Amino acid sequence: MHHFLYRNNELYCEDVPIRMIAEKVGTPFYLYSHATLKRHFLIFNEAFEGIERLVCFSAKANTNLAVLKLFESLGGGLDIVSGGELYRGLKAGFSPDRIVYSGVGKRVDEIDYALDAGILMFNVESLEELELIDKRAGLLKTKAPVSIRVNPDVDPKTHPYISTGLKKNKFGIDTETAIQAYRFASKLENIDVTGIDCHIGSQITEAKPFMEALESLNALIDELKQMGIEIRYLDMGGGLGITYNDESPPHPREYARAIVAALKGSHLKLILEPGRVIVGNAGILVTRVLYRKSGKVKEFVIADAGMNDLMRPTLYDAFHAIEPVVATENKTITADVVGPICETGDFLALDRKIPDVKKGDLLVVMSAGAYGFTMSSNYCSRPKAAEVMVKDNRFHVVKARQNYEDLVVGESIPPFFDD
Numbered sequence: 098m099h100h101f102l103y104r105n106n107e108l109y110c111e112d113v114p115i116r117m118i119a120e121k122v123g124t125p126f127y128l129y130s131h132a133t134l135k136r137h138f139l140i141f142n143e144a145f146e147g148i149e150r151l152v153c154f155s156a157k158a159n160t161n162l163a164v165l166k167l168f169e170s171l172g173g174g175l176d177i178v179s180g181g182e183l184y185r186g187l188k189a190g191f192s193p194d195r196i197v198y199s200g201v202g203k204r205v206d207e208i209d210y211a212l213d214a215g216i217l218m219f220n221v222e223s224l225e226e227l228e229l230i231d232k233r234a235g236l237l238k239t240k241a242p243v244s245i246r247v248n249p250d251v252d253p254k255t256h257p258y259i260s261t262g263l264k265k266n267k268f269g270i271d272t273e274t275a276i277q278a279y280r281f282a283s284k285l286e287n288i289d290v291t292g293i294d295c296h297i298g299s300q301i302t303e304a305k306p307f308m309e310a311l312e313s314l315n316a317l318i319d320e321l322k323q324m325g326i327e328i329r330y331l332d333m334g335g336g337l338g339i340t341y342n343d344e345s346p347p348h349p350r351e352y353a354r355a356i357v358a359a360l361k362g363s364h365l366k367l368i369l370e371p372g373r374v375i376v377g378n379a380g381i382l383v384t385r386v387l388y389r390k391s392g393k394v395k396e397f398v399i400a401d402a403g404m405n406d407l408m409r410p411t412l413y414d415a416f417h418a419i420e421p422v423v424a425t426e427n428k429t430i431t432a433d434v435v436g437p438i439c440e441t442g443d444f445l446a447l448d449r450k451i452p453d454v455k456k457g458d459l460l461v462v463m464s465a466g467a468y469g470f471t472m473s474s475n476y477c478s479r480p481k482a483a484e485v486m487v488k489d490n491r492f493h494v495v496k497a498r499q500n501y502e503d504l505v506v507g508e509s510i511p512p513f514f515d516d
């Protein structure tokens with residue numbers, strides 16, 4: 098459930114007409130519903146009621162400070178994958194002991210930054226990373242809390258680009274090597290082995306892959322216990338899918354029930370890293386139709402948002418519903434909804450049945466709250482879109498639209514051009 102609904106044929110975000118925001122802010126812009134963000138976070142968190150847990154929102158799905166601040170205020174933690182996300186997390190007010198750090202390629206400066214901040218734990222993805230973290234912790238005279246990210250080799254049955262828990266994927270350490278990694282880690286002076294972690298992929302629409310991963314982790318935990326290595330945190334990663342079109346992923350309560358059942362009364366503190374399931378359907382992208390054009394074989398609707406604003410259709414062939422802001426047109430067309438960018442891959446929807454829109458009409462791209470703005474770029478020197486949040490009958494620009502000057506920040510002409 099979300100709060101983007103029609104009233105008298107006009108689309109609202111909570112109590113604000115989207116047309117009104119478009120007039121004030123211009124297009125394109127991302128629009129987030131405060132009530133939906135809050136509701137999704139609480140439903141997910143409360144699904145694990147009675148279990149000791151920390152819901153660490155996966156920052157890369159949506160890193161806007163206002164979004165992060167909201168989850169912080171609701172008692173959430175944060176899952177980060179870079180120094181930049183750590184910076185944002187701290188700026189949003191997250192206590193460092195509620196931040197976990199994942200990612201295959203942590204740099205020295207990022208490791209130092211996280212050690213210095215005192216994060217809850219590093220989810221380590223290789224033996225070399227483990228060695229480096231130990232060394233840096235030693236130099237900084239601290240101990241690094243660590244969990245090993247295990248690659249349990251389960252098929253999440255999702256798009257290949259967002260499958261992360263298969264043998265052939267770059268993520269984590271396979272279950273056999275993981276035992277060696279734990280043995281190695283337990284001997285390192287500046288490492289405190291605190292957890293075990295996995296993240297098998299994204300947009301997963303059934304519970305089974307999570308169960309398989311958890312089974313695999315449970316077996317490892319038992320083996321570690323026999324080796325005398327006691328861990329405290331079990332991090333199940335993120336990955337729960339959402340409905341973009343006709344998918345029917347498990348409800349967070351169903352997902353939680355399955356996980357809790359498989360925990361079998363263990364004393365481990367659960368960490369979860371949901372991203373998409375919290376923010377995906379809490380945000381939309383609002384765009385204006387620039388032109389209509391009839392090709393020989395196709396009808397085109399040219400919008401002012403393109404692949405630089407929303408990369409998912411191009412990158413993953415992802416489906417996003419397209420809806421009109423004013424829904425009075427009954428006639429429909431089948432069209433490609435494309436952006437202004439000089440790439441054939443620049444589309445928001447292909448062969449899509451939509452209302453017979455005209456130049457100047459507003460359209461919204463639904464389910465764009467996750468991996469929308471965060472994946473946007475300045476390709477073709479297009480300033481990044483604004484981000485707006487609505488709460489009840491108020492709206493606030495939570496990130497200003499970039500201007501042309503923003504585009505050239507940090508660029509300069511080399512002095513040797515004058516030689």
Ligand SMILES: *Cc1c(COP(=O)(O)O)cnc(C)c1O
Binds near residue numbers: 155158176178296371
């Ligand atoms: C991307 C990511 C997540 C979030 O995935 P969703 O599918 O958005 O829930 C969680 N953990 C890690 C390590 C990730 O890389």
